[in-house]
Amino acid sequence: MRTVVRGASAALALVLSVAPRAHADTPPPGFLEPIVHWGVQKGETCDDIAKVMYGAAAHVPLINRYNRVDCRKPLPEGITLILPKGVTSVPDARIKSSHPNVRGRPSGGGWDTVVTGAALYRNHNVQTMEEGRAHIEFLDHTHVFLAQNTLVVIYGTAGKTSVAKTPPAVEIEAGEVQAGLSALRGEPAEVAVPDGGVVRAASSDTVIERKKARTTVAVFDGKAAVQSGGKTVTVPKNYGTRFEGQAPPAPPRPLPPAPRWQDGGSASVVLAPPGTAVITTSWDPVEKAKSYRLEVSRDEGFHDLVVREEIPADVRSFRAEKMPPGLYRVRVRAIDVEEYLGVASDVRTIDVVAAELRGEGARFEGKTVTVNPYGVLALTASSPVEVALDEGPFGPPPAQIDLLKQAPKTLRFRTKSGLEERITLVPTPVTTTPAATFDAAKREIHVHVATKGLGEIDIPKRVAPRLRIRLGERVETIPLTVAEGGALLASFPVGDAHGEVRLDVLDAHGKVLGTTTILAPEKPLPPPPRRPQLRPLGAWLPPFRPAGVTAVPWTSPTAPTAVGRGLSAGSTANGPVFQANGRVSGSFGALGLDALIVTTPFERGNAGTMPGSVPTEDMAWLGARYRVFERGDSELEIAPLVRVGLPLENRRDVMFDLGGAAGGAQGRMTWVVNAGARFLLEEPSAQIPWVQPYLLVGATYDPLRWLRAYVVADAHVLATIGQAGTVVVPYGLTAGVEAGGSVFFALSGWVGRAESVTWQAAGTVTGSLGFRLETESR
DSSP: OHHHHHHHHHHHHHHHHHHHHHTOOSOOTTOSSOEEEEEOOTTOOHHHHHHHHHSSGGGGGGGGGSOOOOTTSOOOTTOEEEEESSOOOOOSEEEEEEOSSEEEEOTTSOOEEOOTTOEEOTTOEEEEOTTOOEEEEETTOOEEEEOTTEEEEEOOOGGGOSSSSOOOSEEEEEEEEEEEOOTTTOOOEEEEOTTSOEEEEESSOEEEEEETTEEEEEESSSEEEEEETTEEEEEOTTEEEEEETTSOOOOOEEOOOOOOBOSOSSOSEEEESTTOEEEEEEBOOOTTEEEEEEEEESSTTSOSEEEEEEEETTOOEEEEEEEOSEEEEEEEEEEETTOOBOOOOOOEEEEEEEEEEESTTOEEETTEEEEOTTSEEEEEOSSOOEEEETTSOOBSOOSEEETTTTOOSEEEEEOTTSOEEEEEEEEOOOEEEEEEEEETTTTEEEEEEEEESOTTSOIIIIIOOEEEEEETTEEEEEEOEEOGGGOEEEEEEOTTOOEEEEEEEEOTTOOEEEEEEEEEOOOOOOOOOOOOOOOOOSOSSOOOOOOSSOOOOOOOSSOOOEEEEEEEEEEETTEEEEEEEEEEEEEETTEEEEEEEEOOOEEOOOTTTSTTOOOOOOEEEEEEEEOOEEETTTTEEEEEEEEEEEEOSSOOOOEEEEEEEEEEEETTEEEEEEEEEEEESSOOSSSOOSEEEEEEEEEEEEEETTEEEEEEEEEEOEESSSSTTOEEOOEEEEEEEEEESSEEEEEEEEEEEOSSSSOOEEEEEEEEEEEEOSOSOO
């Protein structure tokens, strides 16, 4: 009957005191299930509570899930118990956080990777590998932190016992764990070792290290009771002890002192491009230190570690590179020759703020940042750091700082802890090198401006470059256009103005970026009338043919500058004839000179065998002409001419040639007319006339620039040749072409009446190779 009354009173107490929480279905923060609070009445036992809450005494272990009570006797009156709302099965612990290379194995199972949130039950093994770390949280909010290369066995929590002795949370096989108080009850966290030793840490920071059979305990907060070999020692803050196997623990001894930071190293705020931040620090030596442990963490408890390194004693500095944005905490501990882990140094906080600078010349150098005055500074801070421009108010970091508009000289950063850091902004030089040229024909000045320091800058929008022009009293500003490569270009006319021109390159705010001067000369007088451009008329090499007295060359008013060699063959009054020739001509202003030399002909005929024939001449002709009239670009030219013929081998007389040439050009055509007479001053010694009037009329056409075709008609009047008193009028037609440029080939052919007293047809062909010594317009 007593049990029933006790149970009824417990139920009533539950309804009256904790009814609001008894009906909550949502787990409160920090719990995996809905809970209720039970106020213990006088004389109540665990069996009484289990029957009321869960319907049977078999559920007594649920009472020990969150409470450390001895269920073998009545519970203390007035205490408050935390009870699961219903009969549930929950894990003994969970992985609160894990880093790479952490694995787990349930009782009787195999190893597998464990991740954050993984459930852990009794006899579950958890092992951190190289670079691995893990944070384990138990139902009673006991926290255990595993260093790398650590193996533990989940042993249980307060809820795993129904006897007075409470088993530990974990059993460490090897490695290092950090144990913390139960946040739920404020009771010690317990860690066991395989040889029977137990560490009860009434501390938030107690480190237990297991190497083979030796266990070392270092207490950095509160105290810890270390039990082994039937003996228990209490280790206070900043002391440590050790034991091996089942031996009793050694008397507590002071831990190595905290290292002192040296001056220098990274500032409290590090500004760097994303992924390039560097953290550096150094410290003074600690006596008897064997090595140092350097830790860099994202959280205050140094559980979310990004760096954890053990450094030899002769190295007392640290450098971490490529750090992402965030708030980092750095501390260092000494490890002495007995491998006791020492007291941690003061924590240095370093805020890494990602900064991206746009513009040429930007660079980060500790507390000095070189910036482009036309650029933009973009900030990314993942921690609650504040920023002030110059001496302005602090505020959240702006996404962008326009260095052109705001132009700050310093950035002041204030961290969450109140530390203030000043970053100096140094503008990089931006210069231009203007160069100007004067176009005399257009009376314009062309400006080309080379830039330095504007790479990656949107020059039209950010700089808006302009050119200020000062010429006498004239002052004006024109825009500069941006060419490929960042050069700036502008052109402007000066008209009739002259004198020194000052050119200033300005930006949008009127800042002078570069200056140059140039002289604009006076406008020159109008040029004299253009001298007509003479075009070559007729042929470059006048057509030649073997003949007795009618081989008169077709001559233009202006002598072309050319030289050539030719070979002729044909049928004349003397039968077959072969003869070579050489020709040269040139002009000196209006005066033209020419020469024609022919070789002794090869022919069979003579006056004895062929009556009425005239031997083919082999003479050197030297001539001169003088252009007495010209109009336009060779529209009309007139020149008198004179030639002297000197005999070579044949017994001929000296001959003279007096005449004139007229010609003109129209489009692709030219025309040339020659009229004159050849004569002797003495009694002829050969069958040649005293006087020989002649007329040559011809024209050319240029179908292509390098090709000229022509035709020439000729007529001669020969008297006293052959029989006395006889007059002979030989005539013919020449056609030819010249093809080429500076070197050209000429081919001509003539057909007509021969120089004989009897009518006789004749024909010759001449081929020549010539060289032009001038252009077609001269």
